Amino acid sequence: MLIEHQHPDNKSIMVAVLGAPNVGKSSLINYLLGVDLSVVTSKAQTTRNKFHCVFAVDRTEIVLVDTPGLHKTNQELNKRLNDQARSGLEGADLNLLLIDLTRPVIGQLQDFIENMETENFQKTWIIFTKCDRVENYKELPLSMALDKMMEIMPAIERAIVVSTKDGTNMHNLTGSLVDAAIPGPHYYDDGSVSNKNERFFATEYIREQAFELLNDELPYEIAVVVDEYKDMRPKKGEPMDKEKIKSHISASILVNRPSQRAIVVGTKGGMIKEIGTRSRKKIEAMVGGQVHLNLHVKVSPKWFKNNFVLEEIGLPRAKDSNRVWRSK
Ligand SMILES: Nc1nc2c(ncn2[C@@H]2O[C@H](COP(=O)(O)OP(=O)(O)OP(=O)(O)O)[C@@H](O)[C@H]2O)c(=O)[nH]1
Ligand SMILES: [Mg+2]
Structure with a gap:
């Protein structure tokens, strides 16, 4: 969109969605978009390419970068999948690091750090996913876990617990993304949903x-x-x-x-x-x-x-x- 045609109140944010295979990255993106654009299956390593998914809330454009799940590997295909995930960060204003609540949470962060150079990470939020699958998730010692995570990775600012199955906190997440958006032009034309055809x-x-x-x-x-x-x-x-x-x-x-x-x-x-x-x-x-x-x-x-x-x-x-x- 031409900058001179932009509304002065426009805001935008580019958000890299990262995490291990199968944690729910593509499901989260689809929920926020309101359409099943990105592919989701019950099997790990479904997503193979990074790509942009775009939606708008009033004057705020939110660009979500879906990425393949990062994992340890020596195989050529998987090296390239990891590379897609790593390069998904480029230009992002914010990283959402998804951690599956049905698996050990600190271990997932440590694996992530091992597979990704996180020293230069900027603004990162932890998104604890699949809370619908944990009985009484509110009783989990998540604030203690978050403190430990912040110690391990100082770029982490906050955490949100979500479920894309029952919608827990998904509106809060959208609101927080809008609040974090930066005043400036939109990158995509109105109605665009992706940079892929x-x-x-x-x-x-x-x-x-x-x-x-x-x-x-x-x-x-x-x-x-x-x-x-x-x-x-x-x-x-x-x-x-x-x-x-x-x-x-x-x-x-x-x-x-x-x-x-x-x-x-x-x-x-x-x-x-x-x-x-x-x-x-x-x-x-x-x-x-x-x-x-x-x-x-x-x-x-x-x-x-x-x-x-x-x-x-x-x-x-x-x-x-x-x-x-x-x-x-
Ligand atoms: N119960 C529950 N299942 C979820 C939730 N989010 C995702 N899932 C399921 O988890 C599985 C993996 O979801 P995806 O969205 O494909 O995960 P991904 O992180 O994109 O996986 P890769 O592309 O393989 O890296 C699917 O079977 C989803 O239905 C959730 O909030 N609750
Ligand atoms: Mg995926």
């Missing part, structure tokens, strides 16, 4: 369903790439007939081994059909019209070590990336 979210929604439906190590050995994305919606000014709009998307689910291909296809194609039906519904809700989705399963051995594929799915080399590359 619908094509990105289409791959995410396919991967989300595959992640949820597949078991064991298989979710971690799949990737989704869009081969063709034809947006058939009418251009600005053209008449809109919702029944007729049909976007065409052709996408591939990459697997590591031929035996995995058989599982993803399923008996009589049942699994791929289910992944397709569920993800198509979510993509249709996003684009606001009918979608024709063509899904394939391709064997791409060790795609998770292949620089070409990793770049294609938005994971460029990390600082600590391995030195040996497979070519296209």
